[in-house]
Amino acid sequence: MRKPAGGARLSFIRPLEPFQVETPPISGDWLHEIKYDGYRTQIILDWAGARAFSRNGHDWSKRYWPIVAAAEKLPAKAFILDGEMIAPEPDGRPNFHRMHSRMVWNAEQLAFVAFDILHLDGQDLRSLPLIERKAKLWTLIEPADGIIQYSDHIEGNGAEFFAAVERMGLEGMVSKRRESPYRSGKVDAWVKTKCWDVGDFELLGIRREPGKPAAAIMARGGRYAGTAFISLPSGLRERLWKRVKEARASKPAQRVPSAFADDVEWVKPGITGRVKFLRGEHTLRHATLQDFEEGSRNRS
Template sequence: MRSRSKPLLRDDQVAKSRPKRPRDPAQPNLPFDEMPSRIEPALALLKSKAPVGPDWALEVKFDGYRVSGHIEPSGVRILTRGGHDWTHRFPAIAASARKLGVGTAILDGEAVVLDNKGRSDFGALQRSLGGRGGKQASEEAVFFAFDLLYFDGHILTNTEMSVRRHLLADLLARSNGAVQLSEEVEGDGETLLQAACAHGLEGIIAKHRESKYRSGRTGDWLKIKCVRSESFVVIGYEQSSAARGGIGSLLLAARDGEGWKSVGSVGTGFKEADAFYLKQTLDRLKTKRPAVPIRGKNLVFAQPTLIAEINFRGWTDDGNLRHASYKGLREVQDNAAIFQIDSQKA
């Protein structure tokens, strides 16, 4: 693990980007801020409709791993949402970040792998990393930066989002490698959402232009999805001699206070290789005491350890997922938020 960044205290200690124009001597020199070792990410609050009005900036929603890029004179670090150092897993992103020509910066964004139509593909990203628990490095991953939290010795979290975006766009204006700008999209939110859904995208993100960068789900950032996608724990599977891999469906649960509640099962979306891996892994996690009391034939129960990302269309009246489809397993390092029953089902 790399050491903490050194405090940036004196002008001669700070590595600064090459200025595009001479500094106006009438402007004061601002004191330098110590570079944070990590900033807890701002998260988007799920909404069913896009906000209306010019106060909201709109972007495409990506389907990958939330990461931050820390650029320092000593090198680059790529950190996951949970704070794990994945620089070695994303070498192309790290190499591209080193070429940005900036002394110090913290970029917030999403690491993705794009399909042949330019859409982010979560399954392809997982495969490029060697699957859950894999040790491969992804040369295909691209980092779409959508915020700038620290720049040239100054922390920007108390600066308005519109100003941060302007600085970020200027920084990435000539970047055409594995670090790219998440472009703001002009237009009406509902129209853009319909267009995103028609093109098979995840949805859109709306951010209040005057908001500061606040960690957690504050409502400053909103996500409006074409298809719901949430993380659930796998608590077992239904055996099937007909299905390739021996799994007919996965049994899923969400958090319910301090315990778990069944939200049904998912039987589509996983390939044969996925099914073989899931069965082997779940068989090692077998338990006679299910996390949630479930009745049925040919059921194998497992400890609630694996976290699966699931697409679904909504909820049934009895609290189960409707039209569920398996997307893949979440890494522990990705700090996936397991769905809470008392959270919104909008």
């Protein structure tokens, strides 16, 4: 592409960030999409070629070189696409745990799922309604060969869509007002609803801080997994305190972040906790300890 006289390159735009909600909106003026488990990415094409940026504006074009090359073949001279870089399995589901190895060794096995378009051939599209932006995005993405994909949506029926997402074992969904413009930063015109999982974790210790709920420090598969607030009935809670006192240890059984200091009561291996947590997170988030027992139990 020939450089226009005095032309500046298109600049990274700070992404729109959805609010997290407990249940999806149900009115008909919302679009609903799958929430993809990967890295938020912005693809920019201008007179000097295509580039790929992380959610914080870092240039990751070399890591995503096959997607950058594919973007330069799309039928436009300039655009800014918002989307998610994923490591898809054969059935199309994203596998976050494969992201790093593919970025390093097999970048051609990554895919970019585009869900919005902010600029197209000299026109800033951010003030247009979302439904109009997505129509333009589809026209641009349709010829792509699969390494760049379009994020499909449904209109309305948010509760039914969320139920389907849960059944499929996906991370969650994102709902967007169909008439909303694109605005950088936290905007309530987009909301995300995440699914929950329940699983078994090894208890490493208990952290008690004044004015805060007690937290269980958990491990899984021999690695630190995060913390879970303790939400147990009083009788079960007292039994846990008694067991922790009996199994007290001088140091954690697994390596943990250095932020944990003297305010943690470490315990010897042997206590398993049943934890409810948000699906798709890479350490425990919004997690609660719901039950515990000594020894291992069958994993759910």
